[in-house]
Amino acid sequence: xxxxxxxxxxxxxxxxxxxxxxxxxxxxxxxxxxxxxxxxxxxxxxxxxxxxxxxxxxxxxxxxxxxxxxxxxxxxxxxxxxxxxxxxxxxxxxxxxxxxxxxxxxxxxxxxxxxxxxxxxxxxxxxxxxxxxxxxxxxxxxxxxxxxxxxxxxxxxxxxxxxxxxxxxxxxxxxxxxxxxxxxxxxxxxxxxxxxxxxxxxxxxxxxxxxxxxxxxxxxxxxxxxxxxxxxxxxxxxxxxx
Amino acid sequence: xxxxxxxxxxxxxxxxxxxxxxxxxxxxxxxxxxxxxxxxxxxxxxxxxxxxxxxxxxxxxxxxxxxxxxxxxxxxxxxxxxxxxxxxxxxxxxxxxxxxxxxxxxxxxxxxxxxxxxxxxxxxxxxxxxxxxxxxxxxxxxxxxxxxxxxxxxxxxxxxxxxxxxxxxxxxxxxxx
Numbered sequence: 001x002x003x004x005x006x007x008x009x010x011x012x013x014x015x016x017x018x019x020x021x022x023x024x025x026x027x028x029x030x031x032x033x034x035x036x037x038x039x040x041x042x043x044x045x046x047x048x049x050x051x052x053x054x055x056x057x058x059x060x061x062x063x064x065x066x067x068x069x070x071x072x073x074x075x076x077x078x079x080x081x082x083x084x085x086x087x088x089x090x091x092x093x094x095x096x097x098x099x100x101x102x103x104x105x106x107x108x109x110x111x112x113x114x115x116x117x118x119x120x121x122x123x124x125x126x127x128x129x130x131x132x133x134x135x136x137x138x139x140x141x142x143x144x145x146x147x148x149x150x151x152x153x154x155x156x157x158x159x160x161x162x163x164x165x166x167x168x169x170x171x172x173x174x175x176x177x178x179x180x181x182x183x184x185x186x187x188x189x190x191x192x193x194x195x196x197x198x199x200x201x202x203x204x205x206x207x208x209x210x211x212x213x214x215x216x217x218x219x220x221x222x223x224x225x226x227x228x229x230x231x232x233x234x235x236x237x238x239x240x241x242x
Numbered sequence: 243x244x245x246x247x248x249x250x251x252x253x254x255x256x257x258x259x260x261x262x263x264x265x266x267x268x269x270x271x272x273x274x275x276x277x278x279x280x281x282x283x284x285x286x287x288x289x290x291x292x293x294x295x296x297x298x299x300x301x302x303x304x305x306x307x308x309x310x311x312x313x314x315x316x317x318x319x320x321x322x323x324x325x326x327x328x329x330x331x332x333x334x335x336x337x338x339x340x341x342x343x344x345x346x347x348x349x350x351x352x353x354x355x356x357x358x359x360x361x362x363x364x365x366x367x368x369x370x371x372x373x374x375x376x377x378x379x380x381x382x383x384x385x386x387x388x389x390x391x392x393x394x395x396x397x398x399x400x401x402x403x404x405x406x407x408x409x410x411x412x413x414x415x416x417x418x419x
Contacts, residue, residue: 078413085417145396152392153385156280162380165392169372169399173417176400180407186319186357189404203404204322207329209396 040242044160045102047151049241051167052093053109054147057117058140059086060108066125071133075181079137082174086144089167096163111239112232120230123219127227132218134182138201139216139232141175144168147234149209172209179203283384288341290378291387295334297374299345301327304367308353308360316357323401330394337390361409368402 040046061067062083071079094104108117120139124132148168152161180188183201191202214232221227305324312320335342350367353360375391375398382388406416 081414082417145399149389149392149396152379153389158382158388159380161382161388161392162376165376165379165395168392169376169395170418172396172399173403176403177407177413177416180404181413184407185315186408187315189315189319190322204326204397204400207326207397208333208393 042154042237042240044156045097045100046240046242047154047160047164048093048097048100048102049105050109050235050239051147051151051164052090052097052105053107053241054112054144054235055086055089055093056106057108057113058144059083060113061117061121061140062086062137064121066121067133067136070124070128070130072130075130075134075137078177078181079133082137082141082178085170085174089170092163092167096160105241109235109239109241112235115239116230116232120216120218120232123228123230127219129220131182134178135201135216135218138175138178138182139214139230141171141178143214143232143234145171145175146209146211146214150211150234176203280385281383282386284382284387285341287382287384287387288338290381291334291338292341292343292345294375294378294391295331295338295342296345297371298327298331298334299347300350301367301371302331303347303349304351304353304364307349307351308357308364311354312357320357326397326401333390333394337387357408358410361405362411365402365405365409368398368405372398372402 062079067079068076090106097104120136124136145168148164148171151164155161155164179201180203182188183203188201189203191205192200194200211234215229216232217227217229219228302324305320305327309317309320309324331345351363353363372395375395379388379391379395382391403416403418407413
């Protein structure tokens with residue numbers, strides 16, 4: 001009896017020590033306490049509110065004076081039409097949110113604007129290169145399409161997944177048009193390099209929609225002859241609009 | 243109280259203490275298992291996925307006819323789109339595995355002539371294909387299949403817009419406005 005109860009007592013002690021939430025390592029001096037993050041669920045409404053923030057961000061970026069002032073006459077009207085499309089998507093999203101008793105969101109995605117949106121606009125403004133306006137447009141449309149594609153994996157309702165893909169497909173079409181305006185004709189469909197080995201813009205860069213970060217080179221040429229590469233990621237847990 | 247009963251009581255108390263002490267260790271795993279999100283795959287999706295596969299199979303046959311007689315960049319571009327549809331058919335076949343039903347390979351059209359003259363017809367076929375997949379998405383329960391179809395529709399939308407431009411549409415018209 002003593003053997004078995006001793007083993008059980010030892011097991012209890014070990015497990016009880018493991019289950020403790022207090023730090024078990026002795027410290028000297030003060031240490032900051034960890035504040036546990038609030039548990040937030042990624043619901044369909046959260047995805048739709050985040051989509052609204054992304055569409056608003058796309059509108060803000062494509063109609064920013066840094067872009068509109070630099071765009072050529074031909075491309076300015078196209079970029080303006082793309083910006084208007086994103087505004088119209090907000091209405092579609094509002095309907096989907098209302099149907100789920102959610103609250104619409106009318107601001108840009110502040111975290112992503114801070115992470116790369118404003119940086120991209122600042123680079124376009126400082127570079128003063130008209131071609132940057134189309135490069136930024138292509139990147140933004142590719143990002144929005146990827147966002148909707150990614151949200152399909154998070155959405156709960158199958159019907160909503162289809163709605164998200166429909167919205168994403170519109171951005172995908174705009175991305176293809178922007179790519180063709182940069183590198184037109186059927187010669188621009190497939191990925192290829194120029195004579196110097198630099199990758200050209202491809203209208204159809206892959207068979208399946210990519211979810212990796214969208215890369216775009218913007219701004220002035222630096223002292224070593226290269227330009228800044230901006231990485232644009234789809235929203236994640238820390239940039240969703242809960 | 244007899245000796246045997248006392249032993250049982252002590253053993254029970256110790257065992258109970260061990261269970262209580264270990265409960266927090268397993269609480270996280272338990273809550274994760276009970277999350278109850280959508281399934282990764284669902285056998286009920288197979289019919290819809292087979293219909294998507296059939297469409298892709300027929301798109302492959304259509305593009306095999308399109309590339310006949312094309313040259314240079316037009317040939318490269320249409321072969322690229324053909325390869326994309328081959329990849330979609332292969333991906334869906336792989337996903338369905340033993341649940342695949344042999345799809346039709348009848349072409350959806352017999353486009354002949356220059357790429358410019360058939361591009362609008364091909365753009366319409368791409369739109370219809372994307373619509374079939376999107377409608378299927380609205381019924382599919384499995385997340386893996388939904389993600390696969392979403393990644394296909396994203397690129398087929400690009401096919402369509404690019405082909406509209408080849409057919410002579412303006413940039414704003416090519417996006418579908």
